[in-house]
Amino acid sequence: MRPKALALGCAVMATALVLSGCGSGTASGGKTKLTIGLFGNFGYAELLKEYAAAHPDVEISDRTASYSDHHKNLAAHLATSSGAADIEAVDTGYVNQFKATPDKFVDLNTKGGDQLKDRWLPWKWEASLSKDGKQIGYGTDIGGLAICYRRDLLQNAGLPADRDQVAALWPTWKDFMAAGKKFQEKAPEGVKWFDGGPTVLNAIVGQASTGYYDKTDKIVVGENKEIKDGWDLVVDGVNSGLSSKLLYSTPVWNTGFKQGQFATVTCPAWQMAKIKDQAGPEAAGKWDVTSVPGGGGNWGGSYLTVPKSGKNVDKAVELAAWLTAPEQQAKVFKSAGLLPSIPKLYEDPSIIDYKNPYFNDAPIGKLFTDAAKKLNPQYQGPKAGDIQTAIGNAMQRVEQGKQNGEESWKQFVGDVQK
């Protein structure tokens, strides 16, 4: 090759390098290719197959990342208007952050969303509505609360194993900790009452009438007595040796399920899928579900959004609406335990009577629809997800013995005011 041609070739290659990465949205054979970005377990595997079978012109691929990676990647993709999937799931903790920039998403109200509005719980619908009335996401599940517990571990420690009797042990979180102290006296070495302080604390925060923010988006957690009381209670539990000191949704926490390192774990409905995945088939029947101390409360739950940068926005909206429709939410509840955000289903006998065989035939239908009905939705501010991370870190500092409860709380309050 002549030198000049070589140089030219290199220049062309360099240009090609720059230009690549602009993919096309059309798959071979004229099919529309839709991608869906998820985190954790949405229970969509079967549904996506079903949808593709009914829509031969559509090809769906899903990708699943960890909770925090997923949301950070989504932010990066939105910032550069490239790389986002056609449908992106967004968790409650992040939805406020994303709805602050509604123009990055398709306004579902302009795509027929306003007609579907009555499907959802009113607060679920409003939580993903931007200040100027644009709907950025269709609600999937809500995180109604319960407690999952190991029957065998409780029984061995001389506590009841029957779910009604267990629920009677802990009408309040104070009772929950008291039961834990009893448990700990007879617990085998290496087994603790609960998985980690941050998990318990999140449930208590989720039950409070006011969370980290007031309704004007001012951060008020520093003055929130309900949350501070909960904090003190959990710190006391940690100091009494009730905690396995594992942070939720980490590999070591997953191992904790496998190894049976803790007897109870706060169970928003979506947690059941995680437990089943992590504890595995050999723990089937050992776990059970009962009502949460304090009653009510929400932790998590998600939305399906359609980023504007997608190439097949209309088809994506159609799929998102289908996945969050009552029939599909009912299926996901039965397969993965995700609690529907659709009030109509709370009266549906096939949901109410549903029992989960993995959790010792626990009547999760009755349990979680009751929880959903009792749920008093809490206002989530713009950076609720970040503050949840910060309070988790704060609790870990206590668990790791780096700070005492007061020092750590003070640092946490200072951090979130920044």
Next chain:
Amino acid sequence: MVLMDKTARRHRWDAKFAPYGYVAPYFLIFGVFGLFPLLYTIWVSLQDRNLLESDAATFVWFDNYAKLMADPYFWNSMGNTLSLWLLTTVPQILFALFIAQLLNRKVRTRTLFRMGVILPNITSVAAVTIIFAQLFGRDFGLFNWVLGLFGAGQIDWQAGTASSHIAIAVMVVWRWTGYHALIFLASMQAISPTLYEAATLDGASGRQQFWRITVPLLRPQIIFTTIIATTGNMRLLAEPLLFNPGAAAATGGSDRQFQTAALYLYEQGFTKYDFGYSSSIAVVLAIATVIVAGIGYLVTKRIRTE
């Protein structure tokens, strides 16, 4: 005649401009992927800019830098960065020298060994970190199990400042030592054997030969690897990020005990969406890297024969 003239002129043009043509692709790619992002980062660092709302960005000049200088978490992250730089770079180069020395001997299947030392380097950093994070696990980690055999208590590696820095340094050193060792080995083989023969005749021991002949003659390579290692180790991101997976990964531990400056940049940019502030961290970190690499250069330059 006219034709001849034209060809001759083309030759002259060729000789004059072709070299620029050859180097152009490098500069083109460097401009697009190196220089432009650098200048763009500086530009963004002068703005109050949300990651998702670039249209609403406003110029604030040096406000981000002023805030940065007064930010204790930034200085904490710089401290962690320097600590990890020291804990990774120095052992890396020392181990690499010794491994190169060992591989320079006539041993059986030495090609196999030489290939072997580079293996950690071609392994994905994410995979390495995830595996190491398990090895350093508090309850079921291999390292704690071994320590337990000697009666030492369990260490919560992620919890402590020193323990977490050591754990992260182990990952980095394991990954990069082989790479540096191969660079040293290549240069060692270029050292004339007559020098060693003469030294042996003069009664110098192997140890003396290593420190007085090998190391001084490797000075250019040691300077090179120090600078390469410094630029890499000053911006550790994946190791501290994946060492503490979960929702709090970007804070580098419950009390930011192993949050490097690169990780702080990541936290500010991608969890707080403060793109302007995050860019100012990037700029300061780049300057700090140049300074530290300069110090490394000055120190390694002092290596000489007595």
